[in-house]
Amino acid sequence: MTNLISKKNLSADFKLADKVIFVFSLLLVVTSYFYFWQTTPASYAIIKSPQQDTLQVNLDHKKIYDIQGTLGTSSIEVTHGKIRFTNSPCQNKFCIQHGWQQHHGELTACLPNRVSIQLASADKTASYDAINF
Amino acid sequence: MNSLLSGAQRLLKLVTFILILFGLNGCSKPVTEFHETVFTMGTLVEVTIIGEDPALTEQAYTAILDDFNYMHNTWHPWQRNAMGRVNSLLKTGAPFSIAPSILPLIKQSQVLSKKSQGLFNPAIGGLIKLWGFHQDNLDEVLGPPENKEIQSLLNNLPSMDDIKFKNLSMFGTNENIHLDFGGFAKGMAVDATIEHLKEFGIKNAIINAGGDLRAIGQHGNRAWRIGIRDPRAEGVFASVEIAGDESVFTSGDYERFFDADGKRYHHIIDPRTGYPANQARSVTIMHHEAATADAAATALFIAGPEKWHEIALSMGIKYVMLIANNGDVHMNPAMAARIQFTQQPNTIKLSKPL
Numbered sequence: 001m002t003n004l005i006s007k008k009n010l011s012a013d014f015k016l017a018d019k020v021i022f023v024f025s026l027l028l029v030v031t032s033y034f035y036f037w038q039t040t041p042a043s044y045a046i047i048k049s050p051q052q053d054t055l056q057v058n059l060d061h062k063k064i065y066d067i068q069g070t071l072g073t074s075s076i077e078v079t080h081g082k083i084r085f086t087n088s089p090c091q092n093k094f095c096i097q098h099g100w101q102q103h104h105g106e107l108t109a110c111l112p113n114r115v116s117i118q119l120a121s122a123d124k125t126a127s128y129d130a131i132n133f
Numbered sequence: 134m135n136s137l138l139s140g141a142q143r144l145l146k147l148v149t150f151i152l153i154l155f156g157l158n159g160c161s162k163p164v165t166e167f168h169e170t171v172f173t174m175g176t177l178v179e180v181t182i183i184g185e186d187p188a189l190t191e192q193a194y195t196a197i198l199d200d201f202n203y204m205h206n207t208w209h210p211w212q213r214n215a216m217g218r219v220n221s222l223l224k225t226g227a228p229f230s231i232a233p234s235i236l237p238l239i240k241q242s243q244v245l246s247k248k249s250q251g252l253f254n255p256a257i258g259g260l261i262k263l264w265g266f267h268q269d270n271l272d273e274v275l276g277p278p279e280n281k282e283i284q285s286l287l288n289n290l291p292s293m294d295d296i297k298f299k300n301l302s303m304f305g306t307n308e309n310i311h312l313d314f315g316g317f318a319k320g321m322a323v324d325a326t327i328e329h330l331k332e333f334g335i336k337n338a339i340i341n342a343g344g345d346l347r348a349i350g351q352h353g354n355r356a357w358r359i360g361i362r363d364p365r366a367e368g369v370f371a372s373v374e375i376a377g378d379e380s381v382f383t384s385g386d387y388e389r390f391f392d393a394d395g396k397r398y399h400h401i402i403d404p405r406t407g408y409p410a411n412q413a414r415s416v417t418i419m420h421h422e423a424a425t426a427d428a429a430a431t432a433l434f435i436a437g438p439e440k441w442h443e444i445a446l447s448m449g450i451k452y453v454m455l456i457a458n459n460g461d462v463h464m465n466p467a468m469a470a471r472i473q474f475t476q477q478p479n480t481i482k483l484s485k486p487l
Contacts, residue, residue, distance in 0.1 A: 016144075017144040050172075092390075100367055102368070103368060109172075109177045116177050118179075127372075128358050128359065128360035129181065129339060129357045129359065130179065130346050131361075131369065132345065132382075133383055
């Protein structure tokens, strides 16, 4: 024998369930957006040069690093989560024009001086695996 | 007896199921990651390999470093090497034996040059040198060349059709020809090294040569996420996901340039005018092969907003994003469906499908 549920009761339960599912789905969408699509700030940078040991620098402090490259010294500024070239012995200064880098996966370099900066994050859910430019 | 579950009971089961799914995701094994950068091919190359045995990864990485060094030394257009020999002999018009290390570059670029209606033209090395962009760095470039020097080259402009083959010989039919594969060689190198990684059994990797890349597989249990840098500002302005085997290449007016008399001159020379192309800020292409993506990025940059669609159709390109001089973004619908903007452009112009 089939239990018949009154049309009124079924309607009331369905509405409540609908509301809960709607709110839950909305939370899921918002959470997914922040999880997948927000850029991840870098927490450290790896500075490389063939003339000296590789440096891993925390971005959460303020300092200027003088890095010896093949042409001379490149100056690299770190401040409050960002890093940039401020001086370099190359003529065209492309590295300086790149400006501040602050997101996981970003990469900049002074090619003539062979000095590179790669940004990374300790957060393994960081947003970009590589940067195209 | 059949009983219908109440709405609340169905909801409880649904929520429990979803929570279990999230819980299982947390139980996935962490993937091993290999990440190295190296200066080679005149740029910074970034190699990422995911989820492989460390010894195999190291072996594969060492092998592709050797590949890059070989290709850089062999294909450099202005050094005393196989390419230098080919360039010297092409000018004479006399037949010479085909150089096996250079042949793939020539053959593939002949096909692509034709499909691009000559906008991709590696035979204009003489024009590139006139502008000073043949050097690895631009320290010694003082300014643009004289217009009469440019016009002199344009009057007898070489093309890839000026290289002929007969049996096991090749010869040139234009004394002005000088092959400079520039960025195209980078695309070919990325393709070759990705194929070499596959031969080692590597399934998930990215090779990023100075910002132009090809990715295979995926990152653990998700697609690769590629950020696209803003051509005029700091940081990333768009991103795209890649899974499988795909290349992302961008040509832009910000990559190699010099300033003279308050004006900027960049390295992408329009073979029709002899001057740097001036219709776009950047073009981003997605395509399976890196070499094709590389050639297409150059050709479509030169083509500009009016002609890019026609050239993309001709070259078989399915995903294009062009940023015009005024900042307008031009895309085909398939690209628009894949691109996620972190900074929404003021104007996006959608073309017909490709």
